Amino acid sequence: MTPEDITRVTPALSSSGGTALGWWRVKDTPLAAHAQILRGSAQLLALDEVARDAALSDLCALLNSAGVTPLLFKGWAAARSYPQGWLRPYGDFDLLVGEGEFAAARAALVAAATRYRGNDFGLPMGPHGHCGVDLHARLERCYATKNAALFARARAMAVCGGHLMIPSPEDHLRLCAIHLFRHGGWRPLWLCDIAAMTENAGADFDWELCLGRQRATAQWTAAAVMLAHRLLGARIDHLPAVVRGQQVPGWIEATVLRYWRNPHGEYVLPPRSGSVLAPVATIRRHWPDPVAATIRSGGAPSHGPRLLWQVARCAFTLASGVRQRFRPI
Secondary structure, three states: OOHHHHHHHHHHHHHHOOHHHHHHHHOOOHHHHHOHHHHHHHHHHHHHHHHHHHHHHHHHHHHHHOOOOOEEEOHHHHHOOOOOHHHOOOOEEEEEOOHHHHHHHHHHHHHHOOEEEOOEEEEEOOOOOEEEEEEEOOOHHHHOOOHHHHHHHOEEEEEOOEEEEEOOHHHHHHHHHHHHHHOOOOOHHHHHHHHHHHHHOOOOOOHHHHHOOOHHHHHHHHHHHHHHHHHHOOOOOOOOHHHHOOOOOHHHHHHHHHHHOOOOHHHHOOOOOOOOOOHHHHHHHHOOOHHHHHHHOOOOOOOOOOHHHHHHHHHHHHHHHHHHHOOOO
């Protein structure tokens, strides 16, 4: 890289949460003198990690006192795969609780929240901020993994003020891979998570368990690993042949790289409601990318055109919106 490259990529790193990783890459090279924006951002992220760790302690104490032991996944849990936690910033805490604990967990969060909507909460974090909490009762519908199996294989962790669980490495890699593709792979950090988890997979890592029994889920999980190898250079020499042999169709890589040209959170915002008076504009707002359309409709990452998957997914989304609008109150 050159100093000009640093200047060119800094805005994209800033908008996608990758400034700390950018600084980590160049901090011990002559390019460090030209990356002071990345350095300053990394320092702020390191300070933010301290505040979020304190917020997590408070969150665990709150839920533990209500008799709930949460399972954290993505974000904070994914950061455990990095050399330093602040290399992997995150916006909220994704919590899974047992179905029998959901009511108690939600009541405790409602009582402590500064704001909430549905099962998304904002809890105080210092004098000037808040931490987000996304509460889940089940993941099976979106992630093809039953709660009982996740909790049975989860690993217990102690934090200052309480205790929690994180998924097993095998379950977590699969969850993060499916999440990556369900959102079209728009955020580079999500693929960095896959790369970090893959490189941390030791000899005791159970790839058969990770891939799962459903063929499409196994293919998507392996495709995420191989995409991390192709785009990020993740090592795969220690992986089994069933993973290394997974093909990554060109339409997946093209979709991800198209998002990466301008990675920002607007991609995950729900589209505005449409109007029958402007059908073209409505379809355009709800038109899914080929990756999200295929995986959300139950398809596999195979070669071939994706138009039919996109049409089907768009029709489903529009029909769901109509039913929601006219549902009796």
